[in-house]
Amino acid sequence: MPYETRGLDGADSAPDGPIAPANNELADPQSLKEWAAAYARSVVAPSAGADAEFILFRLGEERFAANLDELDEVANVVGGIAVAHASSLVIGLTNLRGEVLPLLDTGALLDAGSSVSIGASNRTLVVRDRRGRRSGLPVDAVIGVANLDPTTFNLYPGRRGHGLIGRLGIAEHDDAALTLVDLSPLRRDTLDQF
Incomplete structure (x- = not known):
């Protein structure tokens, strides 16, 4: 079989x-x-061997790449408020141009050894779910945008992460490790569980 x-x-x-x-x-x-x-x-990759645009970002000392098509925007979020009795994956809420945006703990979702504290130097990756609601993934820094061939990443045997986002694979880029991140479950699922 x-x-x-x-x-x-x-x-x-x-x-x-x-x-x-x-x-x-x-x-x-x-x-x-x-x-x-x-x-x-x-x-x-739907079209094998074709380069796609990826946003490169840093969490702690680790570097990650997420498909640019999976993002709504990259925002500069400088503050927020904590929410009592929320999931441990929600670090707070912020106001982004009049919209209440839940901020998720990107480090915990990716099983990264670091956690992000919101400040003026941080950036937030904003993702829209299938119901149109947006959430923010704060990161330590956005490194830039690069055209990468997704087939060059060595895939992990299983998807690693917390479920809403995860690590797919790893490759070498600019003489350092770069981890491919999958944001599609966060886009497909809704935030009702929080």
Whole structure:
């Protein structure tokens, strides 16, 4: 029986055709390598090999890349208020040009060793969910925008993170590690759970 795989959106995104022989026999290494490469392309990029624009940001000492198409905007948020009895993933609320914006703990969502304190030098990645509600992901700094080929990232065996966003893979960029981040669950889900 072939293995069952699910893509980021829960749909079966494995390449067509069997990936391993039936009866629990092992597939040859070359077949598995080809299947893994095809699966990675289907998960990471709709058009394999095509460069896409990514925003590069820093949390603590770690550098991350998120697809620019998944963001509404990058905002300068300098303050906010704490919310009693909210989820530990919500660090507070802020007013962004008249809109109340929940600020999520980006470090906790990415299992990063650092937590962000809101200040004048920080930036906030603003994401809109499928119901049109926006939330903010404060980061220590925005490094810039780069055209990257998503297929060059070495994918993690499993999606790592807190559920609303997560780490997909890692690559070397500008002589340092760069972690690919998936924001699509935050865009797809709603913030009702907070």
